[in-house]
Amino acid sequence: MTARSDATTAIELPSDREIVLTRVFDAPPRLVYAAWTDAALVPRWWCCGDDGFTMPECRIDLRVGGAYRFVMRAPDGTVFPLAGEYRELAPPSRIVKTQRFDVPPFDREETLITMTFEPRGAQTLFTSRTVYASQASRDAQLARLKGGALGAIDRLGELVELLAAEPAAS
Amino acid sequence: MTTSPQQLDATFAALADPTRRAILARLARGEASVTELAEPFAMSQPAISKHLKVLERAGLISRGRDAQKRPCRLEAAQLVAVADWVEHHRRLWERRFERLDALLEDMKQKEKHHDRKK
Numbered sequence: 388m389t390a391r392s393d394a395t396t397a398i399e400l401p402s403d404r405e406i407v408l409t410r411v412f413d414a415p416p417r418l419v420y421a422a423w424t425d426a427a428l429v430p431r432w433w434c435c436g437d438d439g440f441t442m443p444e445c446r447i448d449l450r451v452g453g454a455y456r457f458v459m460r461a462p463d464g465t466v467f468p469l470a471g472e473y474r475e476l477a478p479p480s481r482i483v484k485t486q487r488f489d490v491p492p493f494d495r496e497e498t499l500i501t502m503t504f505e506p507r508g509a510q511t512l513f514t515s516r517t518v519y520a521s522q523a524s525r526d527a528q529l530a531r532l533k534g535g536a537l538g539a540i541d542r543l544g545e546l547v548e549l550l551a552a553e554p555a556a557s
Numbered sequence: 558m559t560t561s562p563q564q565l566d567a568t569f570a571a572l573a574d575p576t577r578r579a580i581l582a583r584l585a586r587g588e589a590s591v592t593e594l595a596e597p598f599a600m601s602q603p604a605i606s607k608h609l610k611v612l613e614r615a616g617l618i619s620r621g622r623d624a625q626k627r628p629c630r631l632e633a634a635q636l637v638a639v640a641d642w643v644e645h646h647r648r649l650w651e652r653r654f655e656r657l658d659a660l661l662e663d664m665k666q667k668e669k670h671h672d673r674k675k
Contacts, residue, residue: 400643438652
């Protein structure tokens with residue numbers, strides 16, 4: 388990872404039920420919005436890097452109440468299906484959708500994701516706010532995402548920085 | 558050491574409060590008594606004690622045995638578990654967004670090319 392890429396994506400935990408992700412893209416909101424909503428474009432970036440993951444399915448019914456389904460497949464064959472429904476679509480500035488990990492018993496728990504695409508000159512400030520509906524759904528998320536063994540103790544400095552930074556006003 | 562999702566959940570809840578984060582930032586510089594912690598926050602000792610209990614339950618701090626002072630100490634392992642999780646999550650997205658950068662560049666080039674043809 389380069390220093391530049393390490394500095395770009397920011398994660399904040401403004402409360403125990405939320406995760407906020409921010410990133411600036413060097414393209415106007417119209418294009419970033421398209422990359423998130425066009426089923427022909429999503430598989431080109433959602434997965435499929437050099438880590439051996441593929442995206443065997445990407446379905447998007449782009450209307451309020453319409454469903455989407457993103458399926459990732461790991462090199463060992465394990466599939467990770469994410470699915471949900473669009474609640475609000477305001478191109479090119481805002482998307483509100485539900486999301487669930489589409490495998491029982493996790494599929495009973497949904498999160499609500501609000502994504503905004505704000506113009507910053509020729510660039511876009513992208514913000515994604517995920518609100519966990521219940522503790523159970525976040526536990527499931529944590530269990531899936533937490534990287535097993537604890538990392539090196541030298542990450543402490545980084546965490547203290549994170550702690551010192553107040554959540555962005557929103 | 559492993560941390561259960563429930564434990565991590567309690568830890569995130571503890572970290573959601575700005576006063577508790579400030580207490581942890583203070584303890585990162587060295588252990589402190591309740592009196593010392595209460596000073597910069599313009600808060601009563603009982604109010605600070607309540608925050609300390611939450612932090613202790615979350616595994617983020619420990620308290621000394623000395624009945625009088627009970628100095629508070631940062632528990633690095635639990636903080637590292639949180640940092641680890643946040644960093645893992647952030648890296649996953651950063652890898653994904655680097656691919657999106659490349660796609661957006663491609664889309665911009667195609668638009669330019671298209672505009673020129675008009």
